[in-house]
Amino acid sequence: MSFVDELERDLVEAAERRREALRTAAGVRARRRLGLRAPHRRAEEEAGAGLAARPGLARRGMRRLALATALFALIGAATAGAGLLLLRGTVIPGPALEDVPRDQLPLPGTTRLTGLTAADPLAGRPPWTLRLARSSTGLLCSTVGQLDGGRFGLVGLDGRFRAYSERIVDSCGEQQHGPHASLIGARVFDAEHPRDVRTVVNGVAGPSLTAVTLDVRGRARSVPVGPGGAFLAVLPGYPEDSGVQVELRFAGGQVETHPLGRSATVAPDPEGGQAWRSTAFGIGNDRRSCVTVSIARAGGAGTVASSPAACGLMRYDGRRWHGFYFAVRRLSGGAGPTSLLSGGWRGHPPRTAVWGGVGDEVAEVVVTGPGGIRTTPPIATSKTFFAVFPGSVDPDELTVTLRFADGRTRAFHGSANLVTRKVPMR
Numbered sequence: 001m002s003f004v005d006e007l008e009r010d011l012v013e014a015a016e017r018r019r020e021a022l023r024t025a026a027g028v029r030a031r032r033r034l035g036l037r038a039p040h041r042r043a044e045e046e047a048g049a050g051l052a053a054r055p056g057l058a059r060r061g062m063r064r065l066a067l068a069t070a071l072f073a074l075i076g077a078a079t080a081g082a083g084l085l086l087l088r089g090t091v092i093p094g095p096a097l098e099d100v101p102r103d104q105l106p107l108p109g110t111t112r113l114t115g116l117t118a119a120d121p122l123a124g125r126p127p128w129t130l131r132l133a134r135s136s137t138g139l140l141c142s143t144v145g146q147l148d149g150g151r152f153g154l155v156g157l158d159g160r161f162r163a164y165s166e167r168i169v170d171s172c173g174e175q176q177h178g179p180h181a182s183l184i185g186a187r188v189f190d191a192e193h194p195r196d197v198r199t200v201v202n203g204v205a206g207p208s209l210t211a212v213t214l215d216v217r218g219r220a221r222s223v224p225v226g227p228g229g230a231f232l233a234v235l236p237g238y239p240e241d242s243g244v245q246v247e248l249r250f251a252g253g254q255v256e257t258h259p260l261g262r263s264a265t266v267a268p269d270p271e272g273g274q275a276w277r278s279t280a281f282g283i284g285n286d287r288r289s290c291v292t293v294s295i296a297r298a299g300g301a302g303t304v305a306s307s308p309a310a311c312g313l314m315r316y317d318g319r320r321w322h323g324f325y326f327a328v329r330r331l332s333g334g335a336g337p338t339s340l341l342s343g344g345w346r347g348h349p350p351r352t353a354v355w356g357g358v359g360d361e362v363a364e365v366v367v368t369g370p371g372g373i374r375t376t377p378p379i380a381t382s383k384t385f386f387a388v389f390p391g392s393v394d395p396d397e398l399t400v401t402l403r404f405a406d407g408r409t410r411a412f413h414g415s416a417n418l419v420t421r422k423v424p425m426r
Helices: 003-034 039-052 055-077
Strands: 112-118 128-134 140-148 151-155 161-164 171-173 183-189 198-204 209-216 219-223 230-236 245-250 255-259 276-282 289-295 310-312 324-331 351-358 362-368 384-390 399-404 409-412
Touching: 112 230, 128 198, 128 230, 140 161, 140 183, 140 198, 171 183, 198 245, 209 230, 219 230, 276 351, 276 384, 289 351, 289 384, 310 324, 310 351, 324 399, 351 362
Parallel strands: none
Antiparallel strands: 112 128, 128 140, 140 151, 140 171, 151 161, 183 198, 198 230, 209 219, 209 245, 245 255, 276 289, 289 310, 324 351, 351 384, 362 399, 399 409
């Protein structure tokens, strides 16, 4: 786990302790207003009665309580060699010098803001920007953060802005002098709820960079290019939720493409929710191969919607795999029991899906349906594929066409070659 990841974890834990302390204090005040008594809080209530007779002293007492709470949070968050300055909220300190390799340590005085800003998807939140620096070994380093009154830092889960130390960096790399990206990536800022997650696509590609285009859910979006070929864009959710891909164009005509949220086993949600992923697996003493589809990232215990397993038999001739199987279903259901084979939809909004596996002789899978639906899901190295559609799509109106390497095609309506019972190995 990196220093920044540990820092984010500490911020989350500190914010949760602060919220718990505030809830406890609110409960005490509510009991006092209602005249309720709790035997184990007798001394507390007696002290409260004395303070109630002197409102000014009561307010000072609550300030002392808040100070003590903040001190407690500070002690609890001081892990991994980093103490978070929660009392004043001024600076998130960098890692200790002895904990950082020289090539990841910015030289004092070399940090500078690029001047680029990108608005947060939610109005009223501080804009995002990119900071650059030089490391002790001459590498180019970048850091993503927010601007608040000219200060560079980050708004934590507790809603407070804290400035970043100059020693905090996201990544460092050797600066390229030709038409190539020196740094490029998707920095993820996690949150308690998926709607508050942010992905900041950013990079530096040199003065010959002329244009940056993001492909987000199949739509092109231009991104401004700053001095030195710096760029950034802010997206809601995780990279895979947008299926983001970056295209860089240089003055000499060269083009670089970087998929930052795409994979043959991951696909964006058709309704704009969290992305989906496929998982291939086998079962001990069972000849079947199986595939499931589930939400790509869990938001917490019991929140992952997962399809039942689609299982089938594949044949291996010593060189190649042969056969195919797939399920075509509308997925829905409540928060019932969950298992790897039966899945569990957990009350997630319905989706219609096609998922399964194919042998080496299948070159392409095409799924078509009403209203111009047509998709060609990629075949993963695990020889599995999947596609997810809105729940309003009738699975009976979908056609799955397999195109074979020898030129043959076969079209299917509904599931094919599923094996629902265990097939013991001989």
